[in-house]
Amino acid sequence: MKRINWKDMFTKQVLMVLYDIAAVNLSYFIAQLLMLPVIENNNISFWVKLFAERSIPVTIVFFLLLNAFRVYASMWEYAGIRELTNICTAVFIGGLSSVAIDIAMSNFGFSMSEVKNGCLSMYVYVMGTIIAVVLIGGMRLIYRLVRRHMRLRKMQRQKKVDRVMIVGAGDMGMIIISELGANNYSKGKPVVAVDDNPAKFGKRLRGVPVKGTCDDIPDLAEKYKIDTIIICIPSVATERQTEIMRIAVETGCKLKTSPSILEMSEGINENKIRDVNISDLLARPEVKLDPEVCNYITGQTVLVTGGGGSIGSELCRQISKYKPERIVVFDIYENNAYMLKNQLDSYNKGKPELYIRIGSIRDEVRLREVFEEFRPTVVFHAAAHKHVPLMEDSPKEAVKNNIFGTYNVAKTAIDFKVKRFVSISTDKAVNPANVMGATKRVTEMVVQYFQRKCGGSTLFAAVRFGNVLGSSGSVIPIFTEQIKDGGPVTVTHPDITRYFMTIPEASQLVAQAGGLAKGGEVFVLDMGEPVKILSLAENLIRLSGYKPYSEIGIEFSGLRPGEKLYEELVLEEESNERRMTANNKIFVTKPLEMDDKLFEKKLEELRNAEESEIRGLLKEIVPNYVEQKEYSSVQ
Numbered sequence: 323m324k325r326i327n328w329k330d331m332f333t334k335q336v337l338m339v340l341y342d343i344a345a346v347n348l349s350y351f352i353a354q355l356l357m358l359p360v361i362e363n364n365n366i367s368f369w370v371k372l373f374a375e376r377s378i379p380v381t382i383v384f385f386l387l388l389n390a391f392r393v394y395a396s397m398w399e400y401a402g403i404r405e406l407t408n409i410c411t412a413v414f415i416g417g418l419s420s421v422a423i424d425i426a427m428s429n430f431g432f433s434m435s436e437v438k439n440g441c442l443s444m445y446v447y448v449m450g451t452i453i454a455v456v457l458i459g460g461m462r463l464i465y466r467l468v469r470r471h472m473r474l475r476k477m478q479r480q481k482k483v484d485r486v487m488i489v490g491a492g493d494m495g496m497i498i499i500s501e502l503g504a505n506n507y508s509k510g511k512p513v514v515a516v517d518d519n520p521a522k523f524g525k526r527l528r529g530v531p532v533k534g535t536c537d538d539i540p541d542l543a544e545k546y547k548i549d550t551i552i553i554c555i556p557s558v559a560t561e562r563q564t565e566i567m568r569i570a571v572e573t574g575c576k577l578k579t580s581p582s583i584l585e586m587s588e589g590i591n592e593n594k595i596r597d598v599n600i601s602d603l604l605a606r607p608e609v610k611l612d613p614e615v616c617n618y619i620t621g622q623t624v625l626v627t628g629g630g631g632s633i634g635s636e637l638c639r640q641i642s643k644y645k646p647e648r649i650v651v652f653d654i655y656e657n658n659a660y661m662l663k664n665q666l667d668s669y670n671k672g673k674p675e676l677y678i679r680i681g682s683i684r685d686e687v688r689l690r691e692v693f694e695e696f697r698p699t700v701v702f703h704a705a706a707h708k709h710v711p712l713m714e715d716s717p718k719e720a721v722k723n724n725i726f727g728t729y730n731v732a733k734t735a736i737d738f739k740v741k742r743f744v745s746i747s748t749d750k751a752v753n754p755a756n757v758m759g760a761t762k763r764v765t766e767m768v769v770q771y772f773q774r775k776c777g778g779s780t781l782f783a784a785v786r787f788g789n790v791l792g793s794s795g796s797v798i799p800i801f802t803e804q805i806k807d808g809g810p811v812t813v814t815h816p817d818i819t820r821y822f823m824t825i826p827e828a829s830q831l832v833a834q835a836g837g838l839a840k841g842g843e844v845f846v847l848d849m850g851e852p853v854k855i856l857s858l859a860e861n862l863i864r865l866s867g868y869k870p871y872s873e874i875g876i877e878f879s880g881l882r883p884g885e886k887l888y889e890e891l892v893l894e895e896e897s898n899e900r901r902m903t904a905n906n907k908i909f910v911t912k913p914l915e916m917d918d919k920l921f922e923k924k925l926e927e928l929r930n931a932e933e934s935e936i937r938g939l940l941k942e943i944v945p946n947y948v949e950q951k952e953y954s955s956v957q
Contacts, residue, residue, distance in 0.1 A: 335394060339385065345457035346384045346416070347377050350450035357446060376424060383419045387412040388458075409459045417451035484510035484576070487548045489536060489566060490555035491517035491527045494580050498554050498595065499528045509595075514546045536566045543573040552595060553579040567603050571864050600798055600862050601791045601824050604853060615837035618700065618742060619644040625698035626651055627683055627731055628705030630658030633746060633790060636829040637702055638676070642666060644833070648675040650696050652689075653705070654682045683727035686734065693738045701735050702832065703728060703745040706762070710750070713758040714883050717936040721928060724761035725768065729925070732772040732782065740780050744836040745769050747786040747844070749821060753946045755886045760940040760947040766844055767943070770914070771921055773842035783839035785832045787847040788821030801859055805866045810875035811859045818887050819852040846909040 351373050388394065391408040486502065488495045499512050512530045516539060517523075522532045534542055543551065551570045555563060570577055577598040624641055628634040629651030635658065638649055649666075653659045659678045666676050677696070681688035683705045706724050707713055713720040728745060735743045747766050750759030766784045773782040791798055797820075804811045828847065835845040856876070863870040870876060881887070921943070928939045941947050 338394065341461065342388060342458055343381050343385070345461070346381065346413075346454050347373065349454035349457055350380075350420070350446060352453055353446045353449035356449065357443060376420075379423045380416075380420055383423065384412070384416045387416050387419070393458075405462070406459050409462075410455055413451055413454045413458065416454070417447055420450075421447055482549075483507055484549035485547055486510035486512045487539070487543060487546065487551045487575070488512050488515040488527070488530060489517075489539065489551060489553045489570065490558070491515045491519070491522045491525070491532045492554070492557075494554040494556055495527055498552055498580055499530055501595075503528070510550050510552075514542055514548070516542060536569065539566070539569050540573050543575055548573070548575050550576040550578060553577070553598065556580060564603060567598055568861075571598070571603065571861055574864060574869060576867060577865060598865060600858065600865060603861055603865075604791065604822050604824075604858075613644070615834050616644045618837050619646050619833070622646050622699045622741075623696055624649050624700045624702065625692070625696065626702045626704060627653070628703075629653050630655055630662055631704060632825055633829060633832075634702075634704040635662045636825045637704060637832060638662060638666060640826070640829045640833050641702075642670055642674055642676075646674045646700075648677060648696070650677045650679060650692065650698060652679050652681060652683075652692055654680065656680050683731050684722055686730045689730055689734045690737075693734050697738060698735075699741045700836070701731065701740050701743045702836070703731050703743065705731075706746070706765075708748070708758060710756050710758045710885060711882050713761070714756060717757040717940075718931075718933045720757050720761045721931075721936055721940075724758070725764045725925070726929060728765045728768050732768060736772060736776045736780055742836055742839060743769070743772075743780055743782045744832060744839065745782075745784045746832060747784045749786060749788040751786060753948070754944060755948055756883070757937065757940065760944050763944045763947070764940070767916065767921065768925075770842045770844075771916065771918060774918065778841060781839045781841045783835060783841070783843050783845060785835045785845045785847065787823055787828055787831070789823070790828050791822055791824050797855060797858065798862070801862050802866075805863060805868065805874055808874070810877045811863065812877050812879050813856050813859050814879055814881050814885060815887060816856050816878060818855045818881070818885075820855060821852050823847065844911045846911060848909065 351370075354373070388409075391412040393405070393408055393412060488499060495515060495517075502509055502512060512528075515527050515530045515532045516534050516536055517532055518535050520535075523534070525532050539551065542548070551573065553563065553567060553570065555566070558566075567577065567579075578595045579598050579602065581594055581596075619641055624646045626634050626638055626641070626649065629638055629649075630653035634651070634653070638651060641649060651659050651662060656678075659680070663676050663678050670676075679692045679695075681692065683689065683703075705727060707720050732743060732745075745765060748759065748762050750756065751763035751766055752759075754760040754763055766786070769782045769784045772780075776782070789796055801811050831847045835847075838845070859876055860870045863874045863876075866874075868874045924939065924943050928936070928943070931939055937949060941949075
């Protein structure tokens, strides 16, 4: 720990006070000298004697005022408008006090008789006060600038200070520039700004020139040798923000962003700058939720199977906003569930109540114990095996967990008179090419089967969507780890595409779909445009500060067994019946006709099947399941 040099600090304070004393007295004397050519008595020695007489009381008054306004308690290296305002106020009051002092000295005979009423002219008081503000405040500003310049030069000698481009010459841009300055530019020095408003071109924002539009980012980044680009446009439409980020990422500069309007409304510090992540580049317009649609959750006991997983845990967070009486997390893996409970209890202060119960959806006895204990009225079924390659190697486990686990939860839900049951499905259930997708398609059929079987006592629905950014097993964590290891990043095929959605967006829409359910529907979430995995890998490499292909390589390994080049969201037979719901991000498909007796028979066969029989039986239940066995080579 560095030892404090109290002697040094005391010396600086004494020098500061002595300077202010000299500045105050000199200010009024200078003002009087400027008046000498236009007054009768222009004897300088006379005025020197007069100011010497008044110096002691004036000095005492100004010292007390400057001290009262905490001018000597301020750290002037970091001073701003508030400190300058304090100086102006103290000096202004000091000027008025000087008038009172001079009148008092004159009336009591302490002033020289040659001065009319013992007072100086009003011009001298006004000009003297202005000069005092300039001398006292100006010296501190000069000190501040010199100290910052010296510190910046020192940092530049020790390490390179990033040159920063500010995107957005508005309020947020000003805040970020000020924040960088307050930190002595240790996190970067703004050298240029851009904005789409042509009225701002050629202007300066806190001394930073505005040189072009957001479309000029690549050219300006090269011209000004930019190291870091900070996006400061929280109020701009999401589509334009995403477009600007995609332009900026091509420069190869480090990319950061200020909080969005939504993040600030949730209490995130507006000065907090974070790295741009891949979800920012894939962002779509913010999901607009109708709170009334989710009223079915309010005051209810909600059970979430797989509640400790990526989707399940976020679903619990979204559900908690609608004030359920309690949330029950049912999961086989205790660590994630335990962490979720700690997070939600800390954030929600115990309301709603959150309970964790460990168990498997394969175990019907355990399920019935939990249902008996809590009597849930709403069930979100998120527990499933979802890793395509692993399920290709263990198809029987996929059937046990995905199909019969869902069967157990749905059957138990009917027995305990659950009001709503929402099962989470996947785009891989559409024309499946793998065991996982086929089992999830059967899961959708199970949901529709139980809707007919319960006679409407429980509203069943399934929600189908694509890949979720950041979920366990998704490509983003895999790519990130490969980049950390120095590459190469492995992409299966240069043309492979996938639909992507953020975890919060998916969870919000699942909660919303539960409120729209009338019974037996498969809801399809609008996933936007499919994204090329190759582009995803290239952008992730750039965001990590490397150049794709040269600094971090990309290799193509060929499609894995069960993997398709592209995914679909709707079956051909569903497409004609697909319609938009009240939420334009959610579509609904009409339940398909099924022979329930035949379905029950096939399920029983599947339950008793050997490993080698699984795929054949899945094809009988899901005729459009076309198995892809071979790797697709990439030249």
